[in-house]
Amino acid sequence: MALQTGEKSTKRMKNRIRKNKLFHTLFFGATALSLVILAMLFYRIISQGAGNLSWDFIKNFPAPYPDRAGIYAGLVGSLLLIAIVAVVSITIGVATAIYLEEYAKKNKLTSFIQSNIQNLAGVPSIVFGLLGLTFFVYILNFDFSLLSGGLTMSLLVLPIIVVAAQEAIRSVPNDLKEASYGMGATKWQTVLRVVIPAALPGMITGSILALSRAIGETAPLLVVGAATAIYALPDSIFGSYTAMPIQIYSWISKPGDEWPVVAATGIIILLIVLLIMNTIAALIRNKFQRRN
Amino acid sequence: MQNLKKFALLFSFILIIGVLAACGGSDEEEASNEETNKEETNANNGESNKDADLSGEIKLAGSSTVFPIMEYVTYEFVQENPGVNTPLESVGSGGGFERSTKGEIDFSNASRPIKEEEKALAEENGIELIETVLAYDGLSVVVSKENDFLEELTMEQLRDIFLSERGNTKWSDIDPSWPDEEIVIYSPGHDSGTFDYFNEVVLEEKPMREGEGVTLSEDDNLLVRGIQEDPYAIGFFGYAYYVANEDSLKVLAIDGGNGPVKPSGETIQDGTYSPLSRPLFTYINAESLKKPEVQAFTDFLLSGAAAEGAELVGYVPLPEEEYKSQLEALQAKYK
Numbered sequence A: 001m002a003l004q005t006g007e008k009s010t011k012r013m014k015n016r017i018r019k020n021k022l023f024h025t026l027f028f029g030a031t032a033l034s035l036v037i038l039a040m041l042f043y044r045i046i047s048q049g050a051g052n053l054s055w056d057f058i059k060n061f062p063a064p065y066p067d068r069a070g071i072y073a074g075l076v077g078s079l080l081l082i083a084i085v086a087v088v089s090i091t092i093g094v095a096t097a098i099y100l101e102e103y104a105k106k107n108k109l110t111s112f113i114q115s116n117i118q119n120l121a122g123v124p125s126i127v128f129g130l131l132g133l134t135f136f137v138y139i140l141n142f143d144f145s146l147l148s149g150g151l152t153m154s155l156l157v158l159p160i161i162v163v164a165a166q167e168a169i170r171s172v173p174n175d176l177k178e179a180s181y182g183m184g185a186t187k188w189q190t191v192l193r194v195v196i197p198a199a200l201p202g203m204i205t206g207s208i209l210a211l212s213r214a215i216g217e218t219a220p221l222l223v224v225g226a227a228t229a230i231y232a233l234p235d236s237i238f239g240s241y242t243a244m245p246i247q248i249y250s251w252i253s254k255p256g257d258e259w260p261v262v263a264a265t266g267i268i269i270l271l272i273v274l275l276i277m278n279t280i281a282a283l284i285r286n287k288f289q290r291r292n
Numbered sequence B: 001m002q003n004l005k006k007f008a009l010l011f012s013f014i015l016i017i018g019v020l021a022a023c024g025g026s027d028e029e030e031a032s033n034e035e036t037n038k039e040e041t042n043a044n045n046g047e048s049n050k051d052a053d054l055s056g057e058i059k060l061a062g063s064s065t066v067f068p069i070m071e072y073v074t075y076e077f078v079q080e081n082p083g084v085n086t087p088l089e090s091v092g093s094g095g096g097f098e099r100s101t102k103g104e105i106d107f108s109n110a111s112r113p114i115k116e117e118e119k120a121l122a123e124e125n126g127i128e129l130i131e132t133v134l135a136y137d138g139l140s141v142v143v144s145k146e147n148d149f150l151e152e153l154t155m156e157q158l159r160d161i162f163l164s165e166r167g168n169t170k171w172s173d174i175d176p177s178w179p180d181e182e183i184v185i186y187s188p189g190h191d192s193g194t195f196d197y198f199n200e201v202v203l204e205e206k207p208m209r210e211g212e213g214v215t216l217s218e219d220d221n222l223l224v225r226g227i228q229e230d231p232y233a234i235g236f237f238g239y240a241y242y243v244a245n246e247d248s249l250k251v252l253a254i255d256g257g258n259g260p261v262k263p264s265g266e267t268i269q270d271g272t273y274s275p276l277s278r279p280l281f282t283y284i285n286a287e288s289l290k291k292p293e294v295q296a297f298t299d300f301l302l303s304g305a306a307a308e309g310a311e312l313v314g315y316v317p318l319p320e321e322e323y324k325s326q327l328e329a330l331q332a333k334y335k
Helices: A004-053 A054-061 A072-103 A107-119 A125-139 A146-170 A173-181 A187-216 A218-224 A244-252 A258-291 B004-044 B067-080 B092-100 B116-124 B156-164 B194-203 B220-228 B239-244 B265-269 B285-288 B290-313 B320-334
Strands: B060-062 B086-089 B109-110 B128-137 B140-144 B152-154 B186-188 B214-217 B233-237 B249-251 B254-256 B277-285
Touching: A054 A072, A054 A258, A054 B290, A072 A107, A072 A244, A072 A258, A107 A146, A107 A218, A125 A146, A125 A218, A125 B186, A146 A187, A173 A187, A187 A244, A187 B060, A187 B067, A218 A244, A218 B285, A244 A258, A244 B233, A258 B060, B060 B067, B060 B092, B067 B086, B067 B194, B067 B290, B092 B109, B092 B194, B092 B214, B092 B277, B128 B239, B128 B265, B128 B285, B128 B290, B128 B320, B140 B220, B140 B239, B152 B156, B156 B186, B186 B220, B194 B233, B214 B220, B220 B233, B220 B239, B220 B249, B277 B285, B277 B290, B285 B320, B290 B320
Parallel strands: B060 B086, B060 B109, B152 B254, B186 B214, B186 B233
Antiparallel strands: B109 B277, B128 B277, B140 B233, B140 B249
């Protein structure tokens, strides 16, 4: 009798170990798969485009000839757009998150707003383009300008920033806040000196991820009038502009063998900019996390 | 207190990055403008160029088919007139007319003539749009080089292949001497001007086959790749894409009633590649012709640049006299 149960339990044990191994390989496979796809993408892009990478490519405006085409207008356009998006969407986004988390009463209206913000984060980007066209271009009369493009992109990433900032604020331990109140601090003082500093790393990560999304978007920009070919930089925030993804798309869709190479080189530059942004985010986050 | 300081520091850091990006941009712009200016004066030493001090903005938008021609023309124009900015948007013929009928742009590029309702809208807004033909494009029906049973098709056979109501899914359904293999179709997406044109001339607005064996894509290079590799595939796109991939594609002669004709520079230009060749347009806002930079651009466009651009990207230029007569008609309005 005793022997039998012993045999059974070793059998069960073996079974469990086998299952454990199975899921281990399964999950490892899932991770490996996404890494392999990423590696393939990098390999393809870099093997195709690296040879074409040169200072000229960065310094040249778009051109009808593959050997003279460059990403300068797109690069500067994208950086200017991101600067506008950063200032507008981070300011408004963080303020909204603070209001919703710290000030708003927990009632039906708030939860209605809350769920709408989450829905907005999933709205297709072209819809934001149409909104930007109606509101910024026509109603506010900003014309088809850099400012219209930047503000439209700000709307696009705003929900992402709000949600990320809210998560960051929610993860601030309650003891910290209560300690602050206990010391006689007002709500504003608590928010400013306890909540925001503690939530800062999360907010920054969320914001940079949102900006990275903005730098890769094309559809809304086409709607609000970004140029596909332009040979001058915007002279003011009301000037005409273009952006990197638009340039890349235009190169990919051209006939001829040389253009995919130019497009691949453009993608490398876009990846480098993304990498720099994410590195800055990681550095800032680490700095603040260590302090906390 | 320290936290507050750090926060303020971070906030100003973000602001500074923004401002720096903005300033950096405009500084470099000035520098590059100076450079091109210098080159310009060097290039024009000894030559008199009355357009050298032109400035302002010429706005162009519209068809992605016309885009490569206009990209060439604007690029070369700006080399000679660096003070002029020429933002060129590729938003489709309809997208271009949406802007031009409101008077927002100077040149509206189109791969089809303006529609009645667009014309009415322009009139309502008091805008006159002057039609100008830039070049011809021959819609090319192609198969893979490996295809050994097709050389030519009649319009009726094209309909047999592409129309869903004919119900043919295998090549042998249409002609028993053709192989017993599935027909694989590659077509530009329904939003493109190229599809519009095919829809009007070949399909006569009846629905095209869909679903299995049919690939739609806005990316013409994807269509090229699909057809190259499959001996039983067929597709269509602009002549430029055929020219760029001549060694792996076979273009079919089309019989529009007067015997089979293959698209080529000559047959497209003289109209014998009918009915699948089409004119490419730009519509000029008559009001814009009052601006000196638009006048200079129009002169430049029609005295050689449009033809060179068409040639460069694989379209077919008009006979020289036609550019000339169009230019004279336009110049009558401002000279």
